[in-house]
Amino acid sequence: MAEVVLLKTKGLTRHFGGLKAVENVDFQIKEGEIRAIIGPNGAGKSTFVNLLSGRIKSTSGSVEFAGEDISRMPAHKRVRKGIAYTFQITNIYGSMSVLENICVAVHNRLRPSLLSRNHVSEDDIEAEAAEAAKTVGLGDRLEEVAGTLAYGHQRLLEVAMGLALQPKLLILDEPTQGLSDSEIANFKEVVREVNKTTTVLLIEHNMDVVMTLAEQITVMERGTVLAEGTPDAIMNNAAVQAAYLGASA
Amino acid sequence: MSIHNKKLFLLCLATLAGLFVLQFLLSDYLVLAFTRILILAVFAMGYNVLMGYTGLVSLGHAMFFGAGVYGAGLSSYYLGVSLPVAFLAGILAAIALSFLIGLLALRTQTVSFMIVTLMFSQAAFLLILYFSEFTGGDQGLTLPTSARSFSLFGLEVDMTSDVARYNLALTVFGVVLLGLFAFTQGPVGRLLVAVRENEDRTRMLGFDTYAIKLLAFTVSGGISGVAGALYGLMFGYIGSAFAEFKISIEALLFTLVGGPGTLLGPLVGTGLMTLLIDRLSGVTTAYLIVIGALLIVVTLWFPTGILGTLRDRWLPWLK
Numbered sequence: 001m002a003e004v005v006l007l008k009t010k011g012l013t014r015h016f017g018g019l020k021a022v023e024n025v026d027f028q029i030k031e032g033e034i035r036a037i038i039g040p041n042g043a044g045k046s047t048f049v050n051l052l053s054g055r056i057k058s059t060s061g062s063v064e065f066a067g068e069d070i071s072r073m074p075a076h077k078r079v080r081k082g083i084a085y086t087f088q089i090t091n092i093y094g095s096m097s098v099l100e101n102i103c104v105a106v107h108n109r110l111r112p113s114l115l116s117r118n119h120v121s122e123d124d125i126e127a128e129a130a131e132a133a134k135t136v137g138l139g140d141r142l143e144e145v146a147g148t149l150a151y152g153h154q155r156l157l158e159v160a161m162g163l164a165l166q167p168k169l170l171i172l173d174e175p176t177q178g179l180s181d182s183e184i185a186n187f188k189e190v191v192r193e194v195n196k197t198t199t200v201l202l203i204e205h206n207m208d209v210v211m212t213l214a215e216q217i218t219v220m221e222r223g224t225v226l227a228e229g230t231p232d233a234i235m236n237n238a239a240v241q242a243a244y245l246g247a248s249a
Numbered sequence: 250m251s252i253h254n255k256k257l258f259l260l261c262l263a264t265l266a267g268l269f270v271l272q273f274l275l276s277d278y279l280v281l282a283f284t285r286i287l288i289l290a291v292f293a294m295g296y297n298v299l300m301g302y303t304g305l306v307s308l309g310h311a312m313f314f315g316a317g318v319y320g321a322g323l324s325s326y327y328l329g330v331s332l333p334v335a336f337l338a339g340i341l342a343a344i345a346l347s348f349l350i351g352l353l354a355l356r357t358q359t360v361s362f363m364i365v366t367l368m369f370s371q372a373a374f375l376l377i378l379y380f381s382e383f384t385g386g387d388q389g390l391t392l393p394t395s396a397r398s399f400s401l402f403g404l405e406v407d408m409t410s411d412v413a414r415y416n417l418a419l420t421v422f423g424v425v426l427l428g429l430f431a432f433t434q435g436p437v438g439r440l441l442v443a444v445r446e447n448e449d450r451t452r453m454l455g456f457d458t459y460a461i462k463l464l465a466f467t468v469s470g471g472i473s474g475v476a477g478a479l480y481g482l483m484f485g486y487i488g489s490a491f492a493e494f495k496i497s498i499e500a501l502l503f504t505l506v507g508g509p510g511t512l513l514g515p516l517v518g519t520g521l522m523t524l525l526i527d528r529l530s531g532v533t534t535a536y537l538i539v540i541g542a543l544l545i546v547v548t549l550w551f552p553t554g555i556l557g558t559l560r561d562r563w564l565p566w567l568k
Contacts, residue, residue: 087453104443108456
């Protein structure tokens with residue numbers, strides 16, 4: 001795959017009052033990559049990806065996606081451009097069935113206009129939703145009420161909704177939090193599968209997941225980028241060790 | 250186009266058939282009562298689009314009911330237009346008003362949304378009183394005899410006939426019911442529920458949730474206006490009482506009792522509560538106390554209303 005930059009930020013900054021949550025971050029991610037962002041609690045990782053997805057407005061700086069400046073674009077339009085975001089805290093429609101949950105996502109892609117004529121039938125939407133469910137291994141739970149699923153399955157549903165958008169960039173905010181070891185193993189498979197068609201940006205605390213999945217790692221601390229490189233390089237980076245372990249470098 | 254949720258569709262058809270037969274079984278008095286119930290049920294169904302399906306509790310829907318009443322009544326009273334034209338004028342007035350109010354009120358959420366809709370509604374009510382030379386204020390205006398009948402497509406309809414009124418109300422109710430079936434049980438309906446369940450999530454799936462809410466608000470207000478226009482023209486009287494706060498509360502009450510977010514809930518709630526209020530007000534003038542107590546009971550133990558409870562326990566398709 002050609003080395004195409006999919007997403008690029010320049011001087012991206014977000015202050016909350018006096019707190020510099022994200023400060024002057026220059027970042028880029030190439031098409032087809034799996035990138036992990038790591039860093040201690042409060043490093044600004046979630047705020048940063050929220051600036052990318054548009055859930056939070058930036059104080060200054062720019063975001064460029066697929067060659068287009070999207071800095072001022074509202075969140076829902078960024079999703080339509082191909083940036084999908086899955087929530088840190090599982091965020092599904094509890095009273096709807098698994099299938100209906102994913103249908104909402106497919107609906108957006110197949111029939112973007114609210115009052116458009118019925119080009120795409122409800123059956124088409126359901127068929128695609130069922131396909132996305134199968135990809136994450138929820139194919140046999142389509143009719144279950146989402147709120148009653150086990151936590152691990154809810155996380156997978158969350159991912160399936162992201163997938164159903166067929167995004168160019170899938171942002172996963174701490175996807176393995178609260179999952180069991182076997183669920184994590186399955187999850188890694190799902191991400192690899194997804195990565196065949198989509199660039200993946202992952203915020204993750206589980207180092208095992210990060211080291212096995214990510215090709216490149218970005219380390220954040222106090223709102224800035226502390227280091228960036230391959231898993232090996234990051235492991236041996238003195239500044240990173242200092243930030244994580246508090247040892248003097 | 251295939252129909253989703255066929256069971257609910259059949260239940261709607263059965264309900265309409267049952268309501269049609271009802272007029273041959275009931276006394277004249279009850280036929281009149283059911284005429285009112287059908288019209289108010291249309292109002293509650295409109296309210297339910299916003300409150301039940303989309304999860305936005307408005308305390309100002311009296312203004313949209315009132316917009317229907319006055320839009321229809323005033324154009325009939327002053328311009329002398331025929332009743333069908335006046336009816337359309339009422340609906341258009343309600344749609345225009347709800348679109349405008351929606352633009353502003355939807356910038357707020359939850360409690361502020363309730364307060365903002367309430368304030369707009371009270372402002373509308375006070376405007377009606379302020380311009381009472383034109384609107385008739387709290388005394389109201391009685392429509393002239395010429396506005397008590399109309400002919401449409403060669404069909405003469407006499408608005409003083411109980412039978413004509415009941416069947417007209419039933420027709421409008423049926424059209425709104427089937428229209429709302431299509432609206433709520435299809436993809437758009439799923440989006441309304443998606444906004445209710447989790448607005449942030451819906452936005453992050455690529456939807457402009459403000460636009461979705463504005464659509465729901467306008468449809469909701471428009472249908473409330475249908476009910477208002479029909480009520481004013483059918484009984485030949487318009488007055489400020491139709492835009493009172495109490496009217497907004499009734500829509501909320503009927504919807505809550507019947508089951509918010511269920512298609513037929515508003516009909517059930519309106520029927521039960523109207524008959525109950527009717528009976529109670531014969532017994533005591535303090536019937537509102539009973540209503541209040543009932544509202545508390547419903548909120549505490551049956552927050553999903555009668556049909557909502559049935560849906561959650563046994564009939565998942567009842568939505």
